[in-house]
Amino acid sequence: MLALVWLVATPADATETPAGSRIVNVAAISAQQDGRAIDAQSNRVDLVTAERLDLTLARVANDGGPVDVVLTNSGNGKEAFDVRATTSTPGTSVRGIAIDRDGNGRYDPAIDLLLSGPTPALAPGGQWRLLVLLDSDDPVRTTLTVSAAALTASGTPGTIRPGAGDGGGDAVVGPTGAQASVTIETDSPSPGAGGSGGAGGATLVKSQTVLAPDGSATAVRDAIITYTLVARFAAAATAARLDDPVPAGTIYVPGSLMLDGAALSDTADGDAGNGDGRAVTVALGDVAAGTTRTIRFQARIQ
Amino acid sequence: MPLILAVLSLLAATPTQAAPPAGPLSITTRMMVEQRVAAADGTTRTRLVPATRVVPGDRVTIVVAYRNTGTAPIADLVLANPVPPSTVYRGPAAGSPAPDLVANGSQVRWRLTRPVAPGGGGELGFTAIVR
Numbered sequence: 195m196l197a198l199v200w201l202v203a204t205p206a207d208a209t210e211t212p213a214g215s216r217i218v219n220v221a222a223i224s225a226q227q228d229g230r231a232i233d234a235q236s237n238r239v240d241l242v243t244a245e246r247l248d249l250t251l252a253r254v255a256n257d258g259g260p261v262d263v264v265l266t267n268s269g270n271g272k273e274a275f276d277v278r279a280t281t282s283t284p285g286t287s288v289r290g291i292a293i294d295r296d297g298n299g300r301y302d303p304a305i306d307l308l309l310s311g312p313t314p315a316l317a318p319g320g321q322w323r324l325l326v327l328l329d330s331d332d333p334v335r336t337t338l339t340v341s342a343a344a345l346t347a348s349g350t351p352g353t354i355r356p357g358a359g360d361g362g363g364d365a366v367v368g369p370t371g372a373q374a375s376v377t378i379e380t381d382s383p384s385p386g387a388g389g390s391g392g393a394g395g396a397t398l399v400k401s402q403t404v405l406a407p408d409g410s411a412t413a414v415r416d417a418i419i420t421y422t423l424v425a426r427f428a429a430a431a432t433a434a435r436l437d438d439p440v441p442a443g444t445i446y447v448p449g450s451l452m453l454d455g456a457a458l459s460d461t462a463d464g465d466a467g468n469g470d471g472r473a474v475t476v477a478l479g480d481v482a483a484g485t486t487r488t489i490r491f492q493a494r495i496q
Numbered sequence: 497m498p499l500i501l502a503v504l505s506l507l508a509a510t511p512t513q514a515a516p517p518a519g520p521l522s523i524t525t526r527m528m529v530e531q532r533v534a535a536a537d538g539t540t541r542t543r544l545v546p547a548t549r550v551v552p553g554d555r556v557t558i559v560v561a562y563r564n565t566g567t568a569p570i571a572d573l574v575l576a577n578p579v580p581p582s583t584v585y586r587g588p589a590a591g592s593p594a595p596d597l598v599a600n601g602s603q604v605r606w607r608l609t610r611p612v613a614p615g616g617g618g619e620l621g622f623t624a625i626v627r
Contacts, residue, residue: 210552211582211627217550221560221577223523225570232519232570236560239527243582243626246551270552354549364549 212318213245213271214361245271245359247344248368251376254323258399259299261326261378263340267316269368271360274312274345279326283336287329291340294323301325302441303404303413304495312345334380341375348372399424415495419444423489427481434478436489444493446471452490520566522617523575528557554626557589563617571611575620577604582627589621 211217218240224233248268256262267273279288293307294300306325307314316322326340346365347355349372359365401424406417413419425436440446451458451467451474458467458476466477474491481487528544535541544557560577564570579585585601588594597605604622612618 209627215582217527217556217580217582217626219525219527219558219577219580221523221525221558221575223521223560223562223573223575225521225573227520227566227568227570232521234519234521234523236523236525239525241527241547241550244549244551366549366551368551 210270210318211243213243213269213359213365214363215243217241217243242359242361242363243270244364244366245269245273245346246366246368247271247273247346247348247372248370249273249275249342249344249372249374250370251340251342251374253376253378254299256299259325260301260328261338261340261380262294262299263324263326263376263378264321265313265316265324265342266321267318268370269344269372270318271365272315272317274315275342276312276345277309277324277340277342279338279340281328281336281338283334286334286336288338289327289329292325292327294325296442297323299323299325301327301402302419303402304417304419304444304493305441336380338378338380339375340378342373344372346372399426413495417495418447419493419495420450421491421493425478425487425489427483427485427487430481430483431478432480434481436476436478436487437473438475438489438491439473440471440493444495446474447492447494450490450492451476454488520564520568520570520614521573522563522565524561525577526559526561528559529554530557550626552626555586555623556583556626557621557623559589559619559621561617561619562612564612564614567614569611569613573608573612575606575608577622578602579604579622579624583624584627586623586625589623592619592621595620595622 218238220238221236222233224231246269250266250268252264254262254264265275265277277291279291281288291309292301293309293313295307296305313322326338328334346358347353347367349367351367351369351371353367355365357364402419402421404411404413404417404419406412406414423436423438446469448460451460451469453466453476458465460469469491476489478487527547529547529550530542531545532540532542547556550556558577560575562573562575579602585598585604593606595604596607606620
C-alpha cells in the first residue's frame with residue numbers, strides 16, 4: 195500500500211483573550227464611621243482588547259501529494275489571509291492554492307476549496323492545510339515560495355489600524371509582522387512512500403478532472419470526477435497495493451476502475467481491482483524498478 | 497458658602513462615569529500601561545500612561561485613588577478591586593504597598609491600618625497581564 199505521510203501541527207494557544215473582549219475595572223471602598231457602614235464605588239474603566247495580527251506558515255511533509263503548508267492564525271482575532279505562491283522554474287507555474295478541508299493531503303475539487311481570493315476568516319488559533327497546485331501533475335523539481343499575510347494589515351510590528359479589529363477595537367500588527375513565507379525545494383521523485391513488503395522509492399501522484407452535467411468543469415452535484423493515480427516505483431517492490439478511499443460527498447461510479455487503460459471489475463475476484471463503493475483497491479503485485487502504473491476511477495458528486 | 501462650592505467643584509472633577517459619592521468616601525480607578533520615553537541624554541525610561549489599547553500579553557497597572565472628602569477622620573478603610581476577567585494578577589504596582597489579600601487571584605484587597613484625615617487620601621495599585 196502506498197502511504198501518505200504528514201506531520202500534525204500543534205494547535206496554537208487558544209486561551210488568549212479574543213479581540214473585541216472588554217476589560218472592565220471597578221473598585222470599591224468601605225469603612226465604618228460612627229457605627230455605620232459607609233462605602234463608595236469607583237468609576238468604570240472599560241477597555242476593548244485590540245486585535246493582534248499574527249500568523250505562522252509551516253511546511254507539512256506530503257509524499258507524493260501536492261506541496262502542503264499549514265497556516266495558523268496565531269493572532270487573537272478572526273482574520274482572513276492573502277496567500278500566494280510562486281515558482282522559480284521557467285515553464286512551471288502555480289495553478290492554484292486550495293484549502294485542504296478534509297486534511298487528507300490531496301486536492302479534491304468536490305471537497306477542498308480552491309481559493310480565488312483571500313481565505314475566508316479563520317478563528318484565532320485555527321489552522322488550515324493549504325495545498326499548492328502546480329500546472330503539472332507530474333512531480334517537478336522546483337523552488338516554491340509560499341507567502342501569506344493578514345488581510346487587515348501586515349508589515350512593521352506595532353503598526354496600528356484604528357477600529358479595524360474585531361469588535362470595533364484597533365488592529366495591531368504583531369511580532370510576526372502578520373506575514374510569513376516558506377521556501378520549499380520540491381524533489382522528484384521523493385523517497386519515503388514504499389510498497390508494502392518492499393523497499394522505499396515509490397511516489398504516488400493523484401490528479402483529477404471534473405465534468406459537470408452542463409459540460410463545464412464546475413464541481414456541482416452530479417458532476418463526474420475522474421481521478422488519475424500515477425504510481426512510480428523507483429525501486430522494485432513486492433506485493434504493492436494501492437488503496438484510495440472514495441472521497442466523502444461522492445459515490446463511486448460502478449465499473450469505472452481502470453489499470454493502465456484496461457477495465458477492472460469492481461468485485462474482489464481474479465483481476466487486480468476491487469471497488470466496493472467506499473474505496474478502490476488495486477493489487478499491483480511485484481513491480482520492477484522503474485515501473486509506472488496508472489489507475490483511474492470516477493466518482494459522482496452528491 | 498465655601499463648603500457647598502467645594503462640594504460642587506469636587507463633583508465637577510469626578511470622572512463622568514463615576515457614581516456620585518453618597519458619603520465622605522471617594523474612589524477613582526485608572527488602567528495604565530507602561531510607555532517607553534527616550535530622554536535627551538539618550539537613556540530610556542518608562543512612565544505610566546492611560547491605556548487606550550491592549551493586546552494579550554500586555555501588562556496593565558490598575559491604580560485606585562481614594563480620598564476622605566468628609567470632615568472627620570475615617571478608620572478601617574478597605575479597598576477592594578476584583579481582578580478584571582481576562583487578566584491575571586501579577587503583583588503590587590511600583591511604589592504601592594502589597595495588598596493584604598489576593599483571593600484566588602480574582603480579588604485584590606487592601607486594609608488601611610491608619611485613619612485617613614479629612615481631605616487626605618492616597619493611591620494603591622497592582623499589575624496584571626492580559627491573557
